[in-house]
Structure formats: C-alpha cells, structure tokens
Amino acid sequence: MKNVNHIIGKLPAHRRAKISARAKELIAEEMTLRDVRKARALTQERMAELLSIGQDSVSRLEKRSDLLLSTLRSYLAAMDGDLELVVRFKDRDPVMLTSLEDVGLERPAKKKTPRRKPELVRTR
Numbered sequence: 001m002k003n004v005n006h007i008i009g010k011l012p013a014h015r016r017a018k019i020s021a022r023a024k025e026l027i028a029e030e031m032t033l034r035d036v037r038k039a040r041a042l043t044q045e046r047m048a049e050l051l052s053i054g055q056d057s058v059s060r061l062e063k064r065s066d067l068l069l070s071t072l073r074s075y076l077a078a079m080d081g082d083l084e085l086v087v088r089f090k091d092r093d094p095v096m097l098t099s100l101e102d103v104g105l106e107r108p109a110k111k112k113t114p115r116r117k118p119e120l121v122r123t124r
Helices: 004-009 013-029 033-039 044-051 055-063 069-077
Strands: 085-089 092-097
Touching (some): 033 055, 033 069, 044 055
8 A cells, every 4th residue: 555655755856846835835824822832933931931921821821722812912922923813704805803903902901819718717
C-alpha cells in the first residue's frame, strides 16, 4: 500500500512545491491561540508578563473553547495584533462587524471584594 508521502515523492519538483505551498496556506488559516503565540515566537511566560497574569492563566486561556471578545482582543493586542470580526453569509459578500470594536474597553474593571474567612463558632 502506498502512503501519501510515497505518492507525492514521485511528483515533479514544481508540483511538490505547489502542494507544499498550498498546505502551508491551509495550515496558516487554521491556528489555535497557542499556534498564533508560537508563530509570534512568544512563550507563555512572556505572554503572562504582557497581560499581567500568571503563566498558568495563559495556559488555561489557550485551552478554552469559548472566550469573551474583550479577552481575545487583549490577548491578540499583547502580540501587537488586531481582532477583526467578519460575518459570512451564503447570499452576500462578507461583512465586517464594527459595532463590537470597543466591547469591554469602556467598562471599568470590576473590583474584587476579598472573601472573609468563615469564623469558627464554638458551642458548649
């Protein structure tokens, strides 16, 4: 049985180069946050410094399947990136959403209230 590498290996060099280039394009279109960070040559530790959070928080953030847009925007901005939201419909050209551009940026940060330790109640 022939595998894909064997088949591609028999192709002319110009065809192999074209396949390789297209594969790179497809891979670049689908990246996780971790992939984007690595492509920017950043470690989780450096991202933690840029975001003023712990490295463990960066790790958890990269594994999440859902994020607030403001969190995603901050993460990408720390890498000098901008987030653009594009909506694609079957019956019209793509539309870029602009009304969400500053979501979360105008709200003041919530102040965390420290939790009190429960008091021990002694009974006789």
